[in-house]
Amino acid sequence: MTKSYDAIIIGGxxxxxxxxxxxxxxxxxxxxxxxxYLTAGSTGRCITGIRQQFSTPATIKTAMRSVAxxxxxxxxxxxxxxxxxxxxxxxxxxxQKVETFKKTVALQKQFGLDVDYLxxxxxxKIVPMLNIDGLLGGTWCPSDGQASPFFVVQAYAENMxxxxxxxxxxxxxxxxxxxxxxxxxxxxxxxAVYGAPMIVNAAGPWAREVGRMAGVELEVxxxxxxxxxxxxVAYMNIPMLVDYRKEGGYFVQRTTGQFIGCYTPEHxxxxxxxxxxxxxxxxxxxxxxRLIPALEDVAILRQWSGSYSMTPDGSPIxxxxxxxxxxxxxxxxxxxxxxxxxLGESLAGYMVNKTWPFDMSEFAFGRSFGAKEDLx
Amino acid sequence: MSDKDIIICRCxxxxxxxxxxxxxxxxxxxxxxxxxxxxxxxxxxxxxxxxLVLQIxxxxxxxxVSEIRATKTRPPLVSVxxxxxxxxxxx
Numbered sequence: 014m015t016k017s018y019d020a021i022i023i024g025g026x027x028x029x030x031x032x033x034x035x036x037x038x039x040x041x042x043x044x045x046x047x048x049x050y051l052t053a054g055s056t057g058r059c060i061t062g063i064r065q066q067f068s069t070p071a072t073i074k075t076a077m078r079s080v081a082x083x084x085x086x087x088x089x090x091x092x093x094x095x096x097x098x099x100x101x102x103x104x105x106x107x108x109q110k111v112e113t114f115k116k117t118v119a120l121q122k123q124f125g126l127d128v129d130y131l132x133x134x135x136x137x138k139i140v141p142m143l144n145i146d147g148l149l150g151g152t153w154c155p156s157d158g159q160a161s162p163f164f165v166v167q168a169y170a171e172n173m174x175x176x177x178x179x180x181x182x183x184x185x186x187x188x189x190x191x192x193x194x195x196x197x198x199x200x201x202x203x204x205a206v207y208g209a210p211m212i213v214n215a216a217g218p219w220a221r222e223v224g225r226m227a228g229v230e231l232e233v234x235x236x237x238x239x240x241x242x243x244x245x246v247a248y249m250n251i252p253m254l255v256d257y258r259k260e261g262g263y264f265v266q267r268t269t270g271q272f273i274g275c276y277t278p279e280h281x282x283x284x285x286x287x288x289x290x291x292x293x294x295x296x297x298x299x300x301x302x303r304l305i306p307a308l309e310d311v312a313i314l315r316q317w318s319g320s321y322s323m324t325p326d327g328s329p330i331x332x333x334x335x336x337x338x339x340x341x342x343x344x345x346x347x348x349x350x351x352x353x354x355x356l357g358e359s360l361a362g363y364m365v366n367k368t369w370p371f372d373m374s375e376f377a378f379g380r381s382f383g384a385k386e387d388l389x
Numbered sequence: 390m391s392d393k394d395i396i397i398c399r400c401x402x403x404x405x406x407x408x409x410x411x412x413x414x415x416x417x418x419x420x421x422x423x424x425x426x427x428x429x430x431x432x433x434x435x436x437x438x439x440x441l442v443l444q445i446x447x448x449x450x451x452x453x454v455s456e457i458r459a460t461k462t463r464p465p466l467v468s469v470x471x472x473x474x475x476x477x478x479x480x
Contacts, residue, residue, distance in 0.1 A: 049418075049420075050416075050418040050420055050421035050424075051421055051424075052421070052424055053420065053421075057424055163424040163425055164425070167425050171414075180415070182415070182417075182418070182421075183418070243468075243471070244432055244468050289463050289464045291464055291465070294464065294465060294474055295474040295475075298471045298474035298475055299474070299475050301471065302471060302472075302475060308471055309470070309471050309472035309475065310470055310471070310472065311470065311471050312468035312469055312470045312471070313465055313468060313469055313470075313471060313474070314432065314434065314465075314468045315430075315434065315463045315464075316463055316464050316465065317461075317463055
């Protein structure tokens with residue numbers, strides 16, 4: 014006999030485990046299926062940053078809600094997730110960025126975000142080690158922060174199980190059965206069949222393939238981004254620095270004392286390659302030292318890459334799809350970890366009550382993709 | 390000596406009792422153990438503890454070490470100061 018659940022989630026990253034936890038909190042029995050191990054996809058390869066500085070209302074509100082959830086995660090989930098408000102500074106080295114930042118700061122302030130546009134000298138006061146050559150100004154949000162993606166996923170997963178749900182690792186969903194326009198069950202590589210009236214696609218870089226199993230086309234394209242981490246050193250008070258120059262990048266000092274960072278490749282690299290390159294290490298080393306010259310003595314420990322699951326407008330798709338009972342929370346476009354807690358909570362609420370906490374039509378399935386997120 | 394006193398990963402201070410508790414909690418993939426315990430993510434990058442974790446897993450799961458997927462090794466293999474990558478105009 015097919016084992017049945019209230020909901021089945023496909024994918025064991027931040028999106029799957031957060032959605033699963035918030036569903037379990039509402040009393041639903043959930044099965045989470047992960048084809049490899051928890052955080053094996055994009056979540057475990059991200060650089061831990063959590064920001065609220067975005068350029069559209071729904072993204073700003075979602076990110077602010079996520080920060081509220083991260084802030085009390087240890088209390089709610091009973092595990093230290095290394096959350097800390099270390100802040101983010103977006104740096105402007107040209108007039109166009111100054112204009113964009115002043116506009117986005119005004120919008121963010123409308124939603125009550127504690128963000129300000131600062132002069133280069135004021136940025137230097139916050140980060141005394143910052144090289145401000147060529148810097149015109151920056152935006153500073155002290156309540157932005159960082160947490161461990163591993164510990165956050167672990168905390169959500171443990172609490173899901175505590176609430177009576179199941180997690181199966183190492184078994185890949187290979188098919189989704191749809192009957193009369195409604196989802197019915199999933200089939201896995203091991204030959205198991207699990208039934209549920211609601212199925213969530215939280216498959217990150219594999220979202221398009223999982224969508225197609227139910228006959229749903231999702232405009233999500235994985236792209237490769239590389240990253241590195243250094244050894245831990247004494248605390249240097251470096252928040253996440255976002256440098257938008259052609260040879261820019263973004264990095265932060267972790268609570269562990271380590272520096273973690275990446276840069277967006279000049280030319281888009283499609284695909285799910287998670288391999289390493291020495292070229293990236295040398296280039297990132299140069300870019301980090303350009304901003305913080307004192308980093309030259311810090312030793313690099315490890316280099317890897319992960320996938321950004323991009324949508325055409327840089328915002329996620331979080332909604333019920335054209336197949337009844339088939340939901341998606343995909344296309345995080347590099348912001349899955351930071352948006353994940355609030356998106357999980359919102360989608361779980363929508364699946365149970367059919368209401369969103371605020372207007373989330375920006376993330377609607379089947380929207381026409383318009384202007385791109387300014388602070389991508 | 391108690392399992393709580395046996396250090397498996399010296400860099401990240403992980404004990405045998407912690408590794409065994411995680412395995413008992415359903416984490417049986419070395420990659421997932423690495424992520425949730427930090428075991429092997431310190432300065433030595435798993436040179437000592439990697440093998441020990443595989444042996445504990447083999448003992449607890451009954452699978453031979455040869456059948457367990459070891460964690461991925463990443464460059465630069467040994468930690469290298471940033472300045473070594475940057476070079477100067479004289480190079």
